Amino acid sequence: MATPAPTGVGRYTHELTRALIATAPRGCSVEGIVSALPQDKIDVLTDRLPGLGDLHRTTLPRRELATAWQLGIAPTLATGMIHAPGLLAPLVKHDTATDGTQIVVTVHDTLAWTHPKSLTPATVAWNKVMLKRARKHADAVVVPSHAVAARLADIVDLGDRVRVIGGAASEDLVVPDDADERAERLGLPSSFLLTIGSLDPRRGLTDLITALGLPGAPDLPLLILGPDSWGELTVASVADEAGLPDDRVRALGVVDDADLAVLLDRATVFVHPGRHEGFGLPIVEAFRFGTPVVHSDDAALVEVSANAGVAVELTGKGYPERLAAALSDTLADGEQLRRLGILAQDRERAFSWRDSAERVWQLHADL
Template identity: 70%
Template sequence: MTTTLRVVVDQMVTPLPNGISRYAEELTRALTQTAPKGCIVEGIVSALPPEKIAAIEERLPGLAELHRTTLPRRELAAAWQLGIVPTLGTGMIHSPSLLAPLRRHDRAFDATQMVVTIHDTLPWTHPKSLTPTHVAWQKAMVKRARKHADAIVVPTHAVAEQLAEFVDFGDRVRVIPGAVASSLTLPVDAEWRASKLDLPDEYLLTVGSLDPRRGITSLISGLGQPGAPDLPVLVLGPDTWGELSLAVVADEAGLPEGRVRALGYLSDADLAVVLARASVFVYPSLQEGFGLPLIEAFSFGTPVVHSDDPALMEVAGGAGVAVERGKKGYAERLADAVASVLGDTERTQRLRIAGQDRARSFSWRDSAERVWNLHADL
């Protein structure tokens, strides 16, 4: 008898790649590679066009089958929010997000299992970082998960503790982290890519938008203080957020024109080059669920400075330099931490080694095996 695990992989083809889309792809691929004897993995997607279906099948060659629902993503999300689950609502179902056909079921009677993933608590703690529609949808799906999910996967113990402040899932929460994407490796044409991207010989690297939660404004402001490091700052992310722009923030901080530059969204090959060549990777975010960029920077031996957000502290495991968030002086503390790394060659080398060791603590194979064990326990 064959046991089938169906994974909702619709997040793989979102308009803009994000952490959840990468998580969905990597986890599903690892699930197919670690499937126990007698088990297969199938996928569930919305009513995507044929070319996107073909792209998913190409990226996930281990899938036994890919089920296409009758509704496009927006309508499917709305239907599942209302509990309308006409098909694909039975058996073992795992969702790498909250997009799942959650409904009332009896595991003992119909062998149906429902497991969803909650990556952070931003809908409650930082709703302005999301659209009002997305906040409302996530909160509605969390309510359905509280009623119908057999288990809730979160990426860190920090998220588990934070989530418990807003929703009581009892003992159903399981911590299963992510890892660096298998495709994030240095390409053979690294020199050409560095030239194409116009990378300076030395630079600071950060990631995110100018959303206040991401802390990038604090970083730029700190670098404008007297005596702060004067390296260029490259930002993995957009140039604007609402009416704010990096140029305006940099100008207000007293930085010269062109010193802060947005790189936008890069391919994995370009991202690997940028991460590997950075003098210091700075992650000043005030709240995260996991902080994958930390692990990515660690994997290339790049020294990391990060905030003392609980999830980032947990993921970094002491391999980076933590900076106290909030309170007066966060900008100055960030600049001081960066300067302390740049000005100490021995410390930089220790951070490179510690980071690479820490990155090896996370693997998609391990995460997938934990998912299989979770479903076996259920």
């Protein structure tokens, strides 16, 4: 989260930590443990997290720290209530009853077991070792959805230590005053489809691009929040294979929150075609702006959407055809678009980082 535009776990860490600071019970404070970062990145962290107590910097860079904790070598500072936003944690034997040390980790997905090709071999191996350490030493394991909890139960027996605590859209995600200028710079058309992700097969982006090339599919441009390639695949080559002209599909890469807000606010429909997701935060972010959403019926996305979007069946052949039909039907029905916009904003109010943080504090109080 020390980078200018953190994504994934970095964004989760920032938002949860900020909320934990704001909701800290009387007599409690939030401190941080980081790898041996340079001082400029330490300054970024402290600036982005006002109210943070001490920031403990280990002597090891991140890679070496991950290896040390993988081997069960933990520095002496690893005491107190430790809440890790991932599996990177000092998972060692400890006595909660004697010194009050608690270790809670977070598992965002099960890709290392279900979709190992989405990760590097080293990352897969590290995750598997760390989950074994979590099974032995973690006092609790947080997951973002019941879908991940169910998948995790098929992999490891954690007993009653699993807690479902999801995320939310950032309160900073608001349409900026210079929205028109940003829209012009981004080259936004008057109507467009928006999606997020890469060409990793589990993200379903290839399915979506293929769908847009089918007869009867909506003739709207697709903007992608994500990279323009994955391995040897490129967005341009997939679009060409689908028979789409060069200007129909465009990858925007990583954008800042202000640009993201403009994109989500002005999109005609947000599409989340994912085949295997952990939570589906982009859906919640789209809901924040009342943007209609069409998504796959992946368990995590259905859980987050709760019928506020249009779910498209993944199972069986013809997924791109079903996506195309769902998009065409939704876009052709003005009343449906209006209804989805209302449902979206209602559903988004069910998610709050403050609520997530309070549940984390309660989890530690219960241990």
